Amino acid sequence: MESKRQQKFASLLLQDLAAVFQRDLPHLFTGLPPGISTVRVSPDLGVARIYLSALLAGSGEGLLAAVQDNSKAIRQALAKRIRKQVRIIPELVFFLDDSAQYAAKMDAIIGTLHIPAEAPEADDAPAAPQAPPRPKLFADEDE
Template sequence: MDSKRQQKVSRLLQKDLSEIFQRDARHLFNNAFITVTNVRISPDLAIARVYLSFLVVKEKEALLEAIRERSRTIRQQLGDRVRHQLRIVPELHFYFDDTAEYAAKMDALFADLEIPPAPAEEED
């Protein structure tokens, strides 16, 4: 369970990283539409695990690797935004968030299920 401080910092980082990926660093990643779905921060606020979702991207692993290679630049831009709110800019670890794909797969599985109707009960 995250503390209130962790939750506040996570929301702040998610908002600022979303703006960086949507506006400032979009040209670095071939104008890919990158969404920050979740940010989890360590209790000491030193490490942030950032979960990303990509839309209309064919090579998701290659894009994630490009983001990891440019994490220093992203962290620097993040530091410019949060320098008055945070004492230390956390180290950023990027992960692919596949919850949307997982949900679509589960929906497809449930749609293919054939459930027979319940037997009718006889009345007295």
């Protein structure tokens, strides 16, 4: 479980990395810059694991390779943005977030399942339980 400090720092990194990708270094990516789905920070705030989403950017492996090749420039641009707010600029480790693709795969698998709906027969079906009568709270209350 992450501490409040880690969560705040991860939120700061998420916002500033998104700004770096969109404003400072858009020339590094062909097409759209990657989206950042999650940032996880180590307890000492020295290492940040950034999960990139490649839904709109195209090929995931090509995107991850481009980001990893330019990780030094990305870290320097991030340092310019957050240098007055933090003591140590974290080491950035990038991963490809495939949770959306996994969800689509599971949705397709569940969609192909054929589960027959069995209706209970009239003879074997138990009678529906009836609600107990409501007690009268006042003497002049009608039913």
